[in-house]
Amino acid sequence: MKRVRVIIMPKEGLLDPQGRAVEEMLKENGFNVENVRVGKVVEMSVGEDVDLKTLVEKYLINPLIEEYEIEELSPKDEG
């Protein structure tokens, strides 16, 4: 098995109300931040036989409104 992290973000250009709310809250608290986007992350151990592209695109995301990237984590991140 290998440990992977899937980062799922709202597509560029689409509204991200949660990101906007976080941005406003941070600005109200004096932080110099811009273009805040909020997404989700799924970490998992997957068998070598797993078709990760199908898993992610069919079961984890909505391809109409979300985009993703996959990071492979080092064995020390196994948990």
Add this chain to the structure above:
Amino acid sequence: MKRVRVIIMPKEGLLDPQGRAVEEMLKENGFNVENVRVGKVVEMSVGEDVDLKTLVEKYLINPLIEEYEIEELSPKDEG
């Protein structure tokens, strides 16, 4: 400004009902996966003056139940 990504995960050892639900759903669909954890991710552009540790620990996470890591994104990821 620099672009950063904050990965926020439930702490090791704490229950992660959302991760468990995703894991069961993937297994029911035939995927060989283990130890699925679900978290969130916040991407933002921050000024050089921003105290990122305070921003994250005071405003983005609950340190009792969540842990985080910060990745710096390359300029091409600016958006």
